[in-house]
Amino acid sequence: MKAAPRNIRSMSDEELETWLSESGEPRFRARQIQEWLWGKNVSDFESMSNLPAGLRDKLKREFVIRHLTVEKTAFSRDGTIKSAYRLLDGKIIEGVLIPTPQRITACISSQAGCSLNCAFCATAALKMMRNLGADEIYDQVVLARNQALEILRRPLTNVVFMGMGEPLLNYKNVLRALSLLQARFGLAMGAHRFTLSTAGITKMILRLAEDGVPCKLAVSLHSAIPEKRTRLMPINESNPLKDLRSALIYYTSKIGRPVTLEYLMLKNVNDQMEDAHALLKFAKSFPCKINLIEYNTVPSMPFEPSPSEQIDTFQQFLKKHGLIATLRKSRGKDIEAACGQLAGQLLPESVQHKSLPVH
Numbered sequence: 001m002k003a004a005p006r007n008i009r010s011m012s013d014e015e016l017e018t019w020l021s022e023s024g025e026p027r028f029r030a031r032q033i034q035e036w037l038w039g040k041n042v043s044d045f046e047s048m049s050n051l052p053a054g055l056r057d058k059l060k061r062e063f064v065i066r067h068l069t070v071e072k073t074a075f076s077r078d079g080t081i082k083s084a085y086r087l088l089d090g091k092i093i094e095g096v097l098i099p100t101p102q103r104i105t106a107c108i109s110s111q112a113g114c115s116l117n118c119a120f121c122a123t124a125a126l127k128m129m130r131n132l133g134a135d136e137i138y139d140q141v142v143l144a145r146n147q148a149l150e151i152l153r154r155p156l157t158n159v160v161f162m163g164m165g166e167p168l169l170n171y172k173n174v175l176r177a178l179s180l181l182q183a184r185f186g187l188a189m190g191a192h193r194f195t196l197s198t199a200g201i202t203k204m205i206l207r208l209a210e211d212g213v214p215c216k217l218a219v220s221l222h223s224a225i226p227e228k229r230t231r232l233m234p235i236n237e238s239n240p241l242k243d244l245r246s247a248l249i250y251y252t253s254k255i256g257r258p259v260t261l262e263y264l265m266l267k268n269v270n271d272q273m274e275d276a277h278a279l280l281k282f283a284k285s286f287p288c289k290i291n292l293i294e295y296n297t298v299p300s301m302p303f304e305p306s307p308s309e310q311i312d313t314f315q316q317f318l319k320k321h322g323l324i325a326t327l328r329k330s331r332g333k334d335i336e337a338a339c340g341q342l343a344g345q346l347l348p349e350s351v352q353h354k355s356l357p358v359h
């Protein structure tokens with residue numbers, strides 16, 4: 001039985017070059033094909049007009065070109081846009097486009113579901129389904145870029161890996177996606193536009209430093225008190241705070257850039273003065289800035305948002321001791337697009353939706 005044609009966008013550069021040589025074609029055709037596949041995002045081989053007809057026929061016989069599609073889109077009153085994307089195997093993931101006066105940020109997913117079980121996160125309830133391919137990660141950015149241009153009439157400026165999944169547990173595909181997004185034959189976006197957000201996989205933070213991966217790094221901290229952090233983020237058991245701190249000291253010294261510590265403000269859980277003191281001690285060890293985040297109530301979760309006076313006291317304490325601490329206002333609450341609310345269910349029928357092409 002003949003094998004099903006292969007998805008050409010899941011091949012590495014070396015695999016494509018090898019296939020070309022074995023097919024009697026010059027290797028320089030690889031770059032031309034990549035420009036069509038990534039920069040121009042075509043969905044058929046016939047469009048590759050600078051390739052000889054014979055090569056286009058060979059490609060058609062051996063491969064298919066597949067793209068992610070937008071299943072539904074919901075629009076928040078505050079301008080945030082949440083999209084449900086259908087993956088190549090039919091699974092659904094979610095991503096969010098967040099406009100502010102200065103920038104438009106796409107929050108994208110790196111896995112379908114997640115294995116880490118953070119207590120405050122709706123994605124955790126989905127369990128881990130699979131890693132996304134580099135092409136599936138790339139497509140989310142293309143779709144977000146198209147939404148930004150077509151709906152908001154402004155270009156996409158930033159990409160954060162803060163949607164579903166732990167990007168450092170899908171390291172190879174995330175790095176491949178980053179390199180395609182930054183490549184001249186891809187979207188040619190600058191490295192400073194990308195932020196990887198990790199729950200704190202220490203081994204992989206060290207690897208990021210060793211590999212000199214061109215992007216910014218954010219760490220979901222949420223508590224600097226060991227027992228408390230383990231309750232909120234069970235990953236803290238195998239990747240304890242003291243190891244995380246050492247990894248971040250190493251990372252910042254090697255890369256020469258500060259990291260961002262994300263800190264969700266949960267009423268009477270991590271918003272007291274003992275929490276602020278622990279956070280100060282942790283954060284003083286390496287160059288960083290702290291992002292305090294308003295919590296959005298998720299009906300099935302036992303958490304409440306910290307009162308604004310409490311957040312203010314917490315923030316002022318950190319600032320008084322020399323730390324950079326900003327407050328991130330919650331966005332897209334009405335469409336469940338805010339932090340920790342991506343649960344991978346199809347968006348409700350009641351929301352306004354429309355489909356967008358991938359290219």
Ligand code: SF4
Nearest residue numbers: 114117118121124165
């Ligand atoms: S917060 Fe991030 S790492 Fe934790 S369960 Fe949710 S998606 Fe996974």
